[in-house]
Amino acid sequence: MSGGNGYFDLPSDLQHSYAGLIGIHLEESLIPVAAGLVLSLPIAQLCVRYRWAYPPVLWITTVLYAIPSIAFFVFLIDYTGVSQTTVEIPLTVYSLVVLVPAIVDGIRSVPAETMAASEAMGFTAVQRYFQVQLPLAVPAIFAGLRVATVSSISLVSVGTAIGNQGGLGNLLGDALTYHRYNLAVTSVVTIALLAIVFDGLLIGLRMLLTPWLPRGSGAARKAALAAAVEPEAGAEKAAALEGAAR
Amino acid sequence: MSLLHYINAFFSDGAHWHGYDGIPHRLAEHLQYSFTALGIAAAIGLPLGLITGHTGRGGNALALIATAARALPTLGLLVLMFIWLGIGETPVMIPLVALAVPPILVTTYEAVRTADPAPVDAARGMGMGPIAVLFQVELPMALPLILSGVRSATIQVVSTTAIAAYVSLGGLGRYIFDGLYQRNYEIVVGGAALIALLAVAMIGVFYLVERLVVSPGVRLRRR
Amino acid sequence: MIQIESITKRYADGTTAVDDLSLEVPDGSITVLVGPSGCGKTTTLRMINRMIEPTSGRILLDGTDIHSQPVNQLRRSMGYVIQNAGLFQHRTIVDNIGTVPRMLGWDRARARKRSLELMERVGLDLSLAKRYPYQLSGGQQQRVGVARALAADPPVLLMDEPFSAVDPIVRKGLQAELLRIQAELGKTIVFVTHDIDEAIRLGNMIAVLRTGGKLAQFAPPDVLLSDPADAFVEDFLGTDRGVRRLSFFTSAGLELTRGPIVGVDAGAEQIAERAAGEAPFLLVTDNDGKPLGWVAAKDALGGGLRHLELLSHGRPFTFGDESLRDALDCAVLSPTGWAVAVDDSGRVVGVASQETIGNAIRAAHAGRPGAARVAKAAR
Structure with a gap:
């Protein structure tokens, strides 16, 4: 490591280089988002298909979201020990909580006429889902993915509190233990940069996937703003907008 | 169910119910940190959101601020502030406020900006002054959305205040960090359960607040 | 009487919404401003209650400049009805209708009594009094909008495409209701619409505006139908105007x-x-x-x-x-x-x-x- 400035020569108890920590950090934060996405697609589809299921799902997700990450971690220690899994399970749940309402709102916002037209053209239910609903819900799904990814990258650091399971967050513990305050700066700046980079990557990917949307359009910004808040608030906003349009 | 066993043991231990390290005192500390931070965040986010939403400008800037604020790891920010400012409430307030401002600011902005323009136009046309329009027309109609933003901020702040104990302050997080240090799992889980309960209770509080302050005409039309 | 004296509204980007428009709106009758979109009809209406300020020209109300009194006092003396009614979702129907009376300092009981009176006048069932707007149909909401505008008994009523968002059958009912109310109250009404049939049905006088905010013709409807000023007005009136004009002659x-x-x-x-x-x-x-x-x-x-x-x-x-x-x-x-x-x-x-x-x-x-x-x- 580039020694001397004290930002990158890491204490040996971390057992990793700076680059190694970044790798662990990304692993711990992105696997939960991916898992959350895989789980949330069918759950969201169920909520769209069976409208009555959505309100209770919203309630459960709101309550789960209210559980502090540190509390969630310590609850799990007894079952999964002090391990990456202990950090990844709560982050998966949080991703799920953000993604399910985003996807439900996205799919619900597909105009009824579009659905009727595709039905009239003879699309099967499966074809409609993959060729009409899912593509049109991409902006909303990505708005959710961005929130889930950024908060996941930020939250991993709390894992340091249960014993060096926080990726780059582990630098914070050492910063206090060894009075190596530069390490805290390294930790915060790197985590923030990672979050911003992945946010940007997701924006780029979304633009690639939705060439029919005007760049920097109001719709994209609105989706970003809606998702910037919290799953349930986004859902309420959608409901409010629906009301205003009526 | 060892988890429930630990929680039960924690709450039934009489020693946890009084004194400096007792639940009432830690709860009071916790709520004090949380609501101070929320008060500051509301004082920043509400007026700013009202103004930007009212004029409809600055949406892109707000989206940027919201993303940037979320990118900052709260725990990291706390440690940094603790290092720079020392022990005290200020280093705790800064990350908590940074956490709470974006949801309040962004929802307020969206609530006011997306409010139906027709009633506002009608109110102006009937001779209502700008202050009256804001407080009698725009705000009551935007209230459910604004409240959802404040609730979101409240839940996040109440649960995140736990980390104040990481830098030697009080609050319910004390149990978690002390318990981890002493390897006393009962206290760790008990404290975590308390914080989770408190955060969930906030959902109930906001449900009641919404019933109290939001007109049925606005609340029920969204069903 | 409302006198519009060569008003012009030009925006910073150079577009002219209203161009040197002069009109005299007679008392106690319905004057309709009609024209295609972009003809400045709504801008003209909104200049009467100073929601928009003209670039030049002036508007007189009963001989005095509308700028001679505080703007909100002026607006409270003019009823204002807009498309979709613009009701306050957070207030009940009685409270919506009582808005202006309450602003004018009436006590709650008096404003309420007046609201109920107006509900009857516009043909709303009194059982709706405690409802909220979302519980009413579009046509009912529009009736509330008219009642709200009439609440303080203003001599002038400004109506901006009030019926264009409801379906044709409901619209016909609302138009008939407006004519009935007008026969009872004799207000000075300025009515904006893009629908020439609505203009002919409701207007005692019709001002046809063309794109760019110029007045094409100002005449009673039967004169408009028999003697359109130019090809634009003729085209705007549409076909069979000869037959339509017959509705102005009794059998x-x-x-x-x-x-x-x-x-x-x-x-x-x-x-x-x-x-x-x-x-x-x-x-x-x-x-x-x-x-x-x-x-x-x-x-x-x-x-x-x-x-x-x-x-x-x-x-x-x-x-x-x-x-x-x-x-x-x-x-x-x-x-x-x-x-x-x-x-x-x-x-x-x-x-x-x-x-x-x-x-x-x-x-x-x-x-x-x-x-x-x-x-x-x-x-």
């Missing part, structure tokens, strides 16, 4: 004949006498004098009208109340080409051939424009 002057009318129990002698007249058909009426149907004169000669199959008499028109347009419509739709005129109780007062109606139309066009106009509220 009272029509020369009816009772010649071909015969009672259902008439004897052969009487039938033969009637059949000898000019008409090739006879109109059979029941014993009460109400029409039953037509029969060819030669088929009727044998008598026994009760057992004959009759041709439909079509829709009869109410003599005097309905216009020449209605009479012509009846004649065109009649299987015999003759229109049946009835009185208020539906008894036949006479019949008229297409030729007779044509004569009446020519007479109406020749002289007395407006003299035979049907009162707005009655239509």
